[in-house]
Every structure is written in C-alpha cells, then in structure tokens.
Amino acid sequence: MTPIGELHAAMADLTGDGPEKPEKREKSEAGVTGGREAPSMYPVESEEDLLTVRHAVRAATIRAGFGIVDQTRVVTAASELARNAYIHGGGGTLTIEHPAGPDRTGLRLVVRDKGPGIADLETALTDGYTTGAGLGHGLGGARRLMDEFEVDTTEGRGTTVVATRWASR
C-alpha cells in the first residue's frame, strides 16, 4: 500500500468506527430490520449542524423500527447532546451507530467534543445545574431518555457521551 493509501485507511478507521465495540455488528439472525448499517458521523460545528443531526437521527430511528415515542426520545436526546457539544465543547461530532444483539436492535449516539471537559460530572448530571444559558436539564435529561448512558470526560481533553436506546418489541 502506498503511504497515501495507508493514510486513507487510517483516516477511514478514525472517522468510521469509534473505540466503541465496532465488532458488535456481525450478523444477526435474519433481522427484521435487514442488514446492519455502517455508522455515520456528522459534524456539530454550527446551528445548522444541529438541525442536520436531528434529521439524520430521526431518519435512523425510523429505519431502526422505533415507534413514534422512542423516535421523539432519541431525537430529543440527540438534540441536547449535540447542543452541549456545540456550546460547551466548542464543537464536535455525533456518530450514529446501529448496535445489535442476538435478539434486539437499537441505536447508539456517540457525541464527542474536544472542549474543556466536565469538571464535576456528578453535578453536571443534576437537574437544574447549568453553566450556560440552558435550563440545566440537558445531560441528566438525555440520560433519562436513553436506556444506556456513559460519559467519558477528562478536564482539558474533551467529553464523549455514548447513549443507546434499544428498540422495544
């Protein structure tokens, strides 16, 4: 492989699968939802990007077979997390992944920023706590809207939120 080719491959690795279990997407038993989709990454650098992200997440929830209430939950959580990354994190990315277990499928949002990080995560997850112009319900609220929720943050090195909602059946 040429050096350029290697570079491209490395970049594909970077932009494609995050560190979050890319192997999960092997094959499911003739899933009702069809083949696994590759993850897709969206920039979160502007107000317009927030709208684009909402559209993309809505479309993904529909393809994943989510009902209207779950669609609304996931799109709302995505909106909160993307806005956090944009406002507090100075911009970042949102990646939509399609996790699948043997008997379930879902949608996973990976929201990364390279902002200042969250100094006191416990407090940041408390309702009503805000350092910005919001209501302080963003992070804690988004956690309640999703089934699984992990925050990885280091002061000065940014924040990654991984949030999953499984399709109920």
Place this chain on the structure above:
Amino acid sequence: MTVPASTGVPILRLGDVLVTGLLNELDDKTAVAFADELTERISSDGARGVLIDISRLEIIDSYVARMLMELTTMSRLLGARVIVAGMQPPVAITLVELGLQLTGVETALNAEQGLTALGWHRSPQAPEGVLRDAHR
C-alpha cells in the same frame, strides 16, 4: 392579515388576540427571533391574549422549553396571556422524562380550545366555511 415575519413565522391578529404557530424546523436562532418578534407584536398591537399552536413541533428540547417559559413570562409582564396549544403526545411524554414541566405555561389540547379559553367562541349558527373576517 398575515404579516410575513423575519423568522418566516406568521403572526395573525384576531381582535386583541395574536395567533401564531411554530413549525417543525425550529432552530435555536429562529426560536429566539420568534420570541423577540412576538413580544414586539404584543406591545404594538395591544394584544391581551396569544395562542401559539405547536401541533407541528416534533420535538421540544430544553432550549425550546426555556424559550416558551420565558416568552410566557415576558408576555405576562406586558399584560398578555399566552396559551400553548396542540402539543403532540410523544412530545409531552419526552418533556416529562427530560424533567421539564413548562412551569407557568398555560396549555390547551388544540388551537380551538385555546382560542375558546382566550374568549373566542364559534357562532352556533354559522355553517362551516361561511365565517369571514376580511375587514377586521
């Protein structure tokens, strides 16, 4: 009667009531501009009531929730009563789970009930489609 607004959101006037609605594509900037514009209209039109139809709104996140709460308070300070009408059930469920109760924001099941609460009643005699208010 429709005044094209800078936000593209029409604000109609029916007597002393302003009627408006939010569309599904509500970004943060538009939300803020809408609040500014509506409070200006309340003041300039001397409105006593405001109906905001949100039946097209597909999500309400904390940003939009805050805008609605602040708009309600600002309008009350100006002497106008705001009713937010037509919230979609999934939006209501999600708002509660987010922990947002839209405290202080008056709501109605739909625009008609909201208008009724603001003092507008459908005439019992007039058949549908006959009502015109072209000269108001």
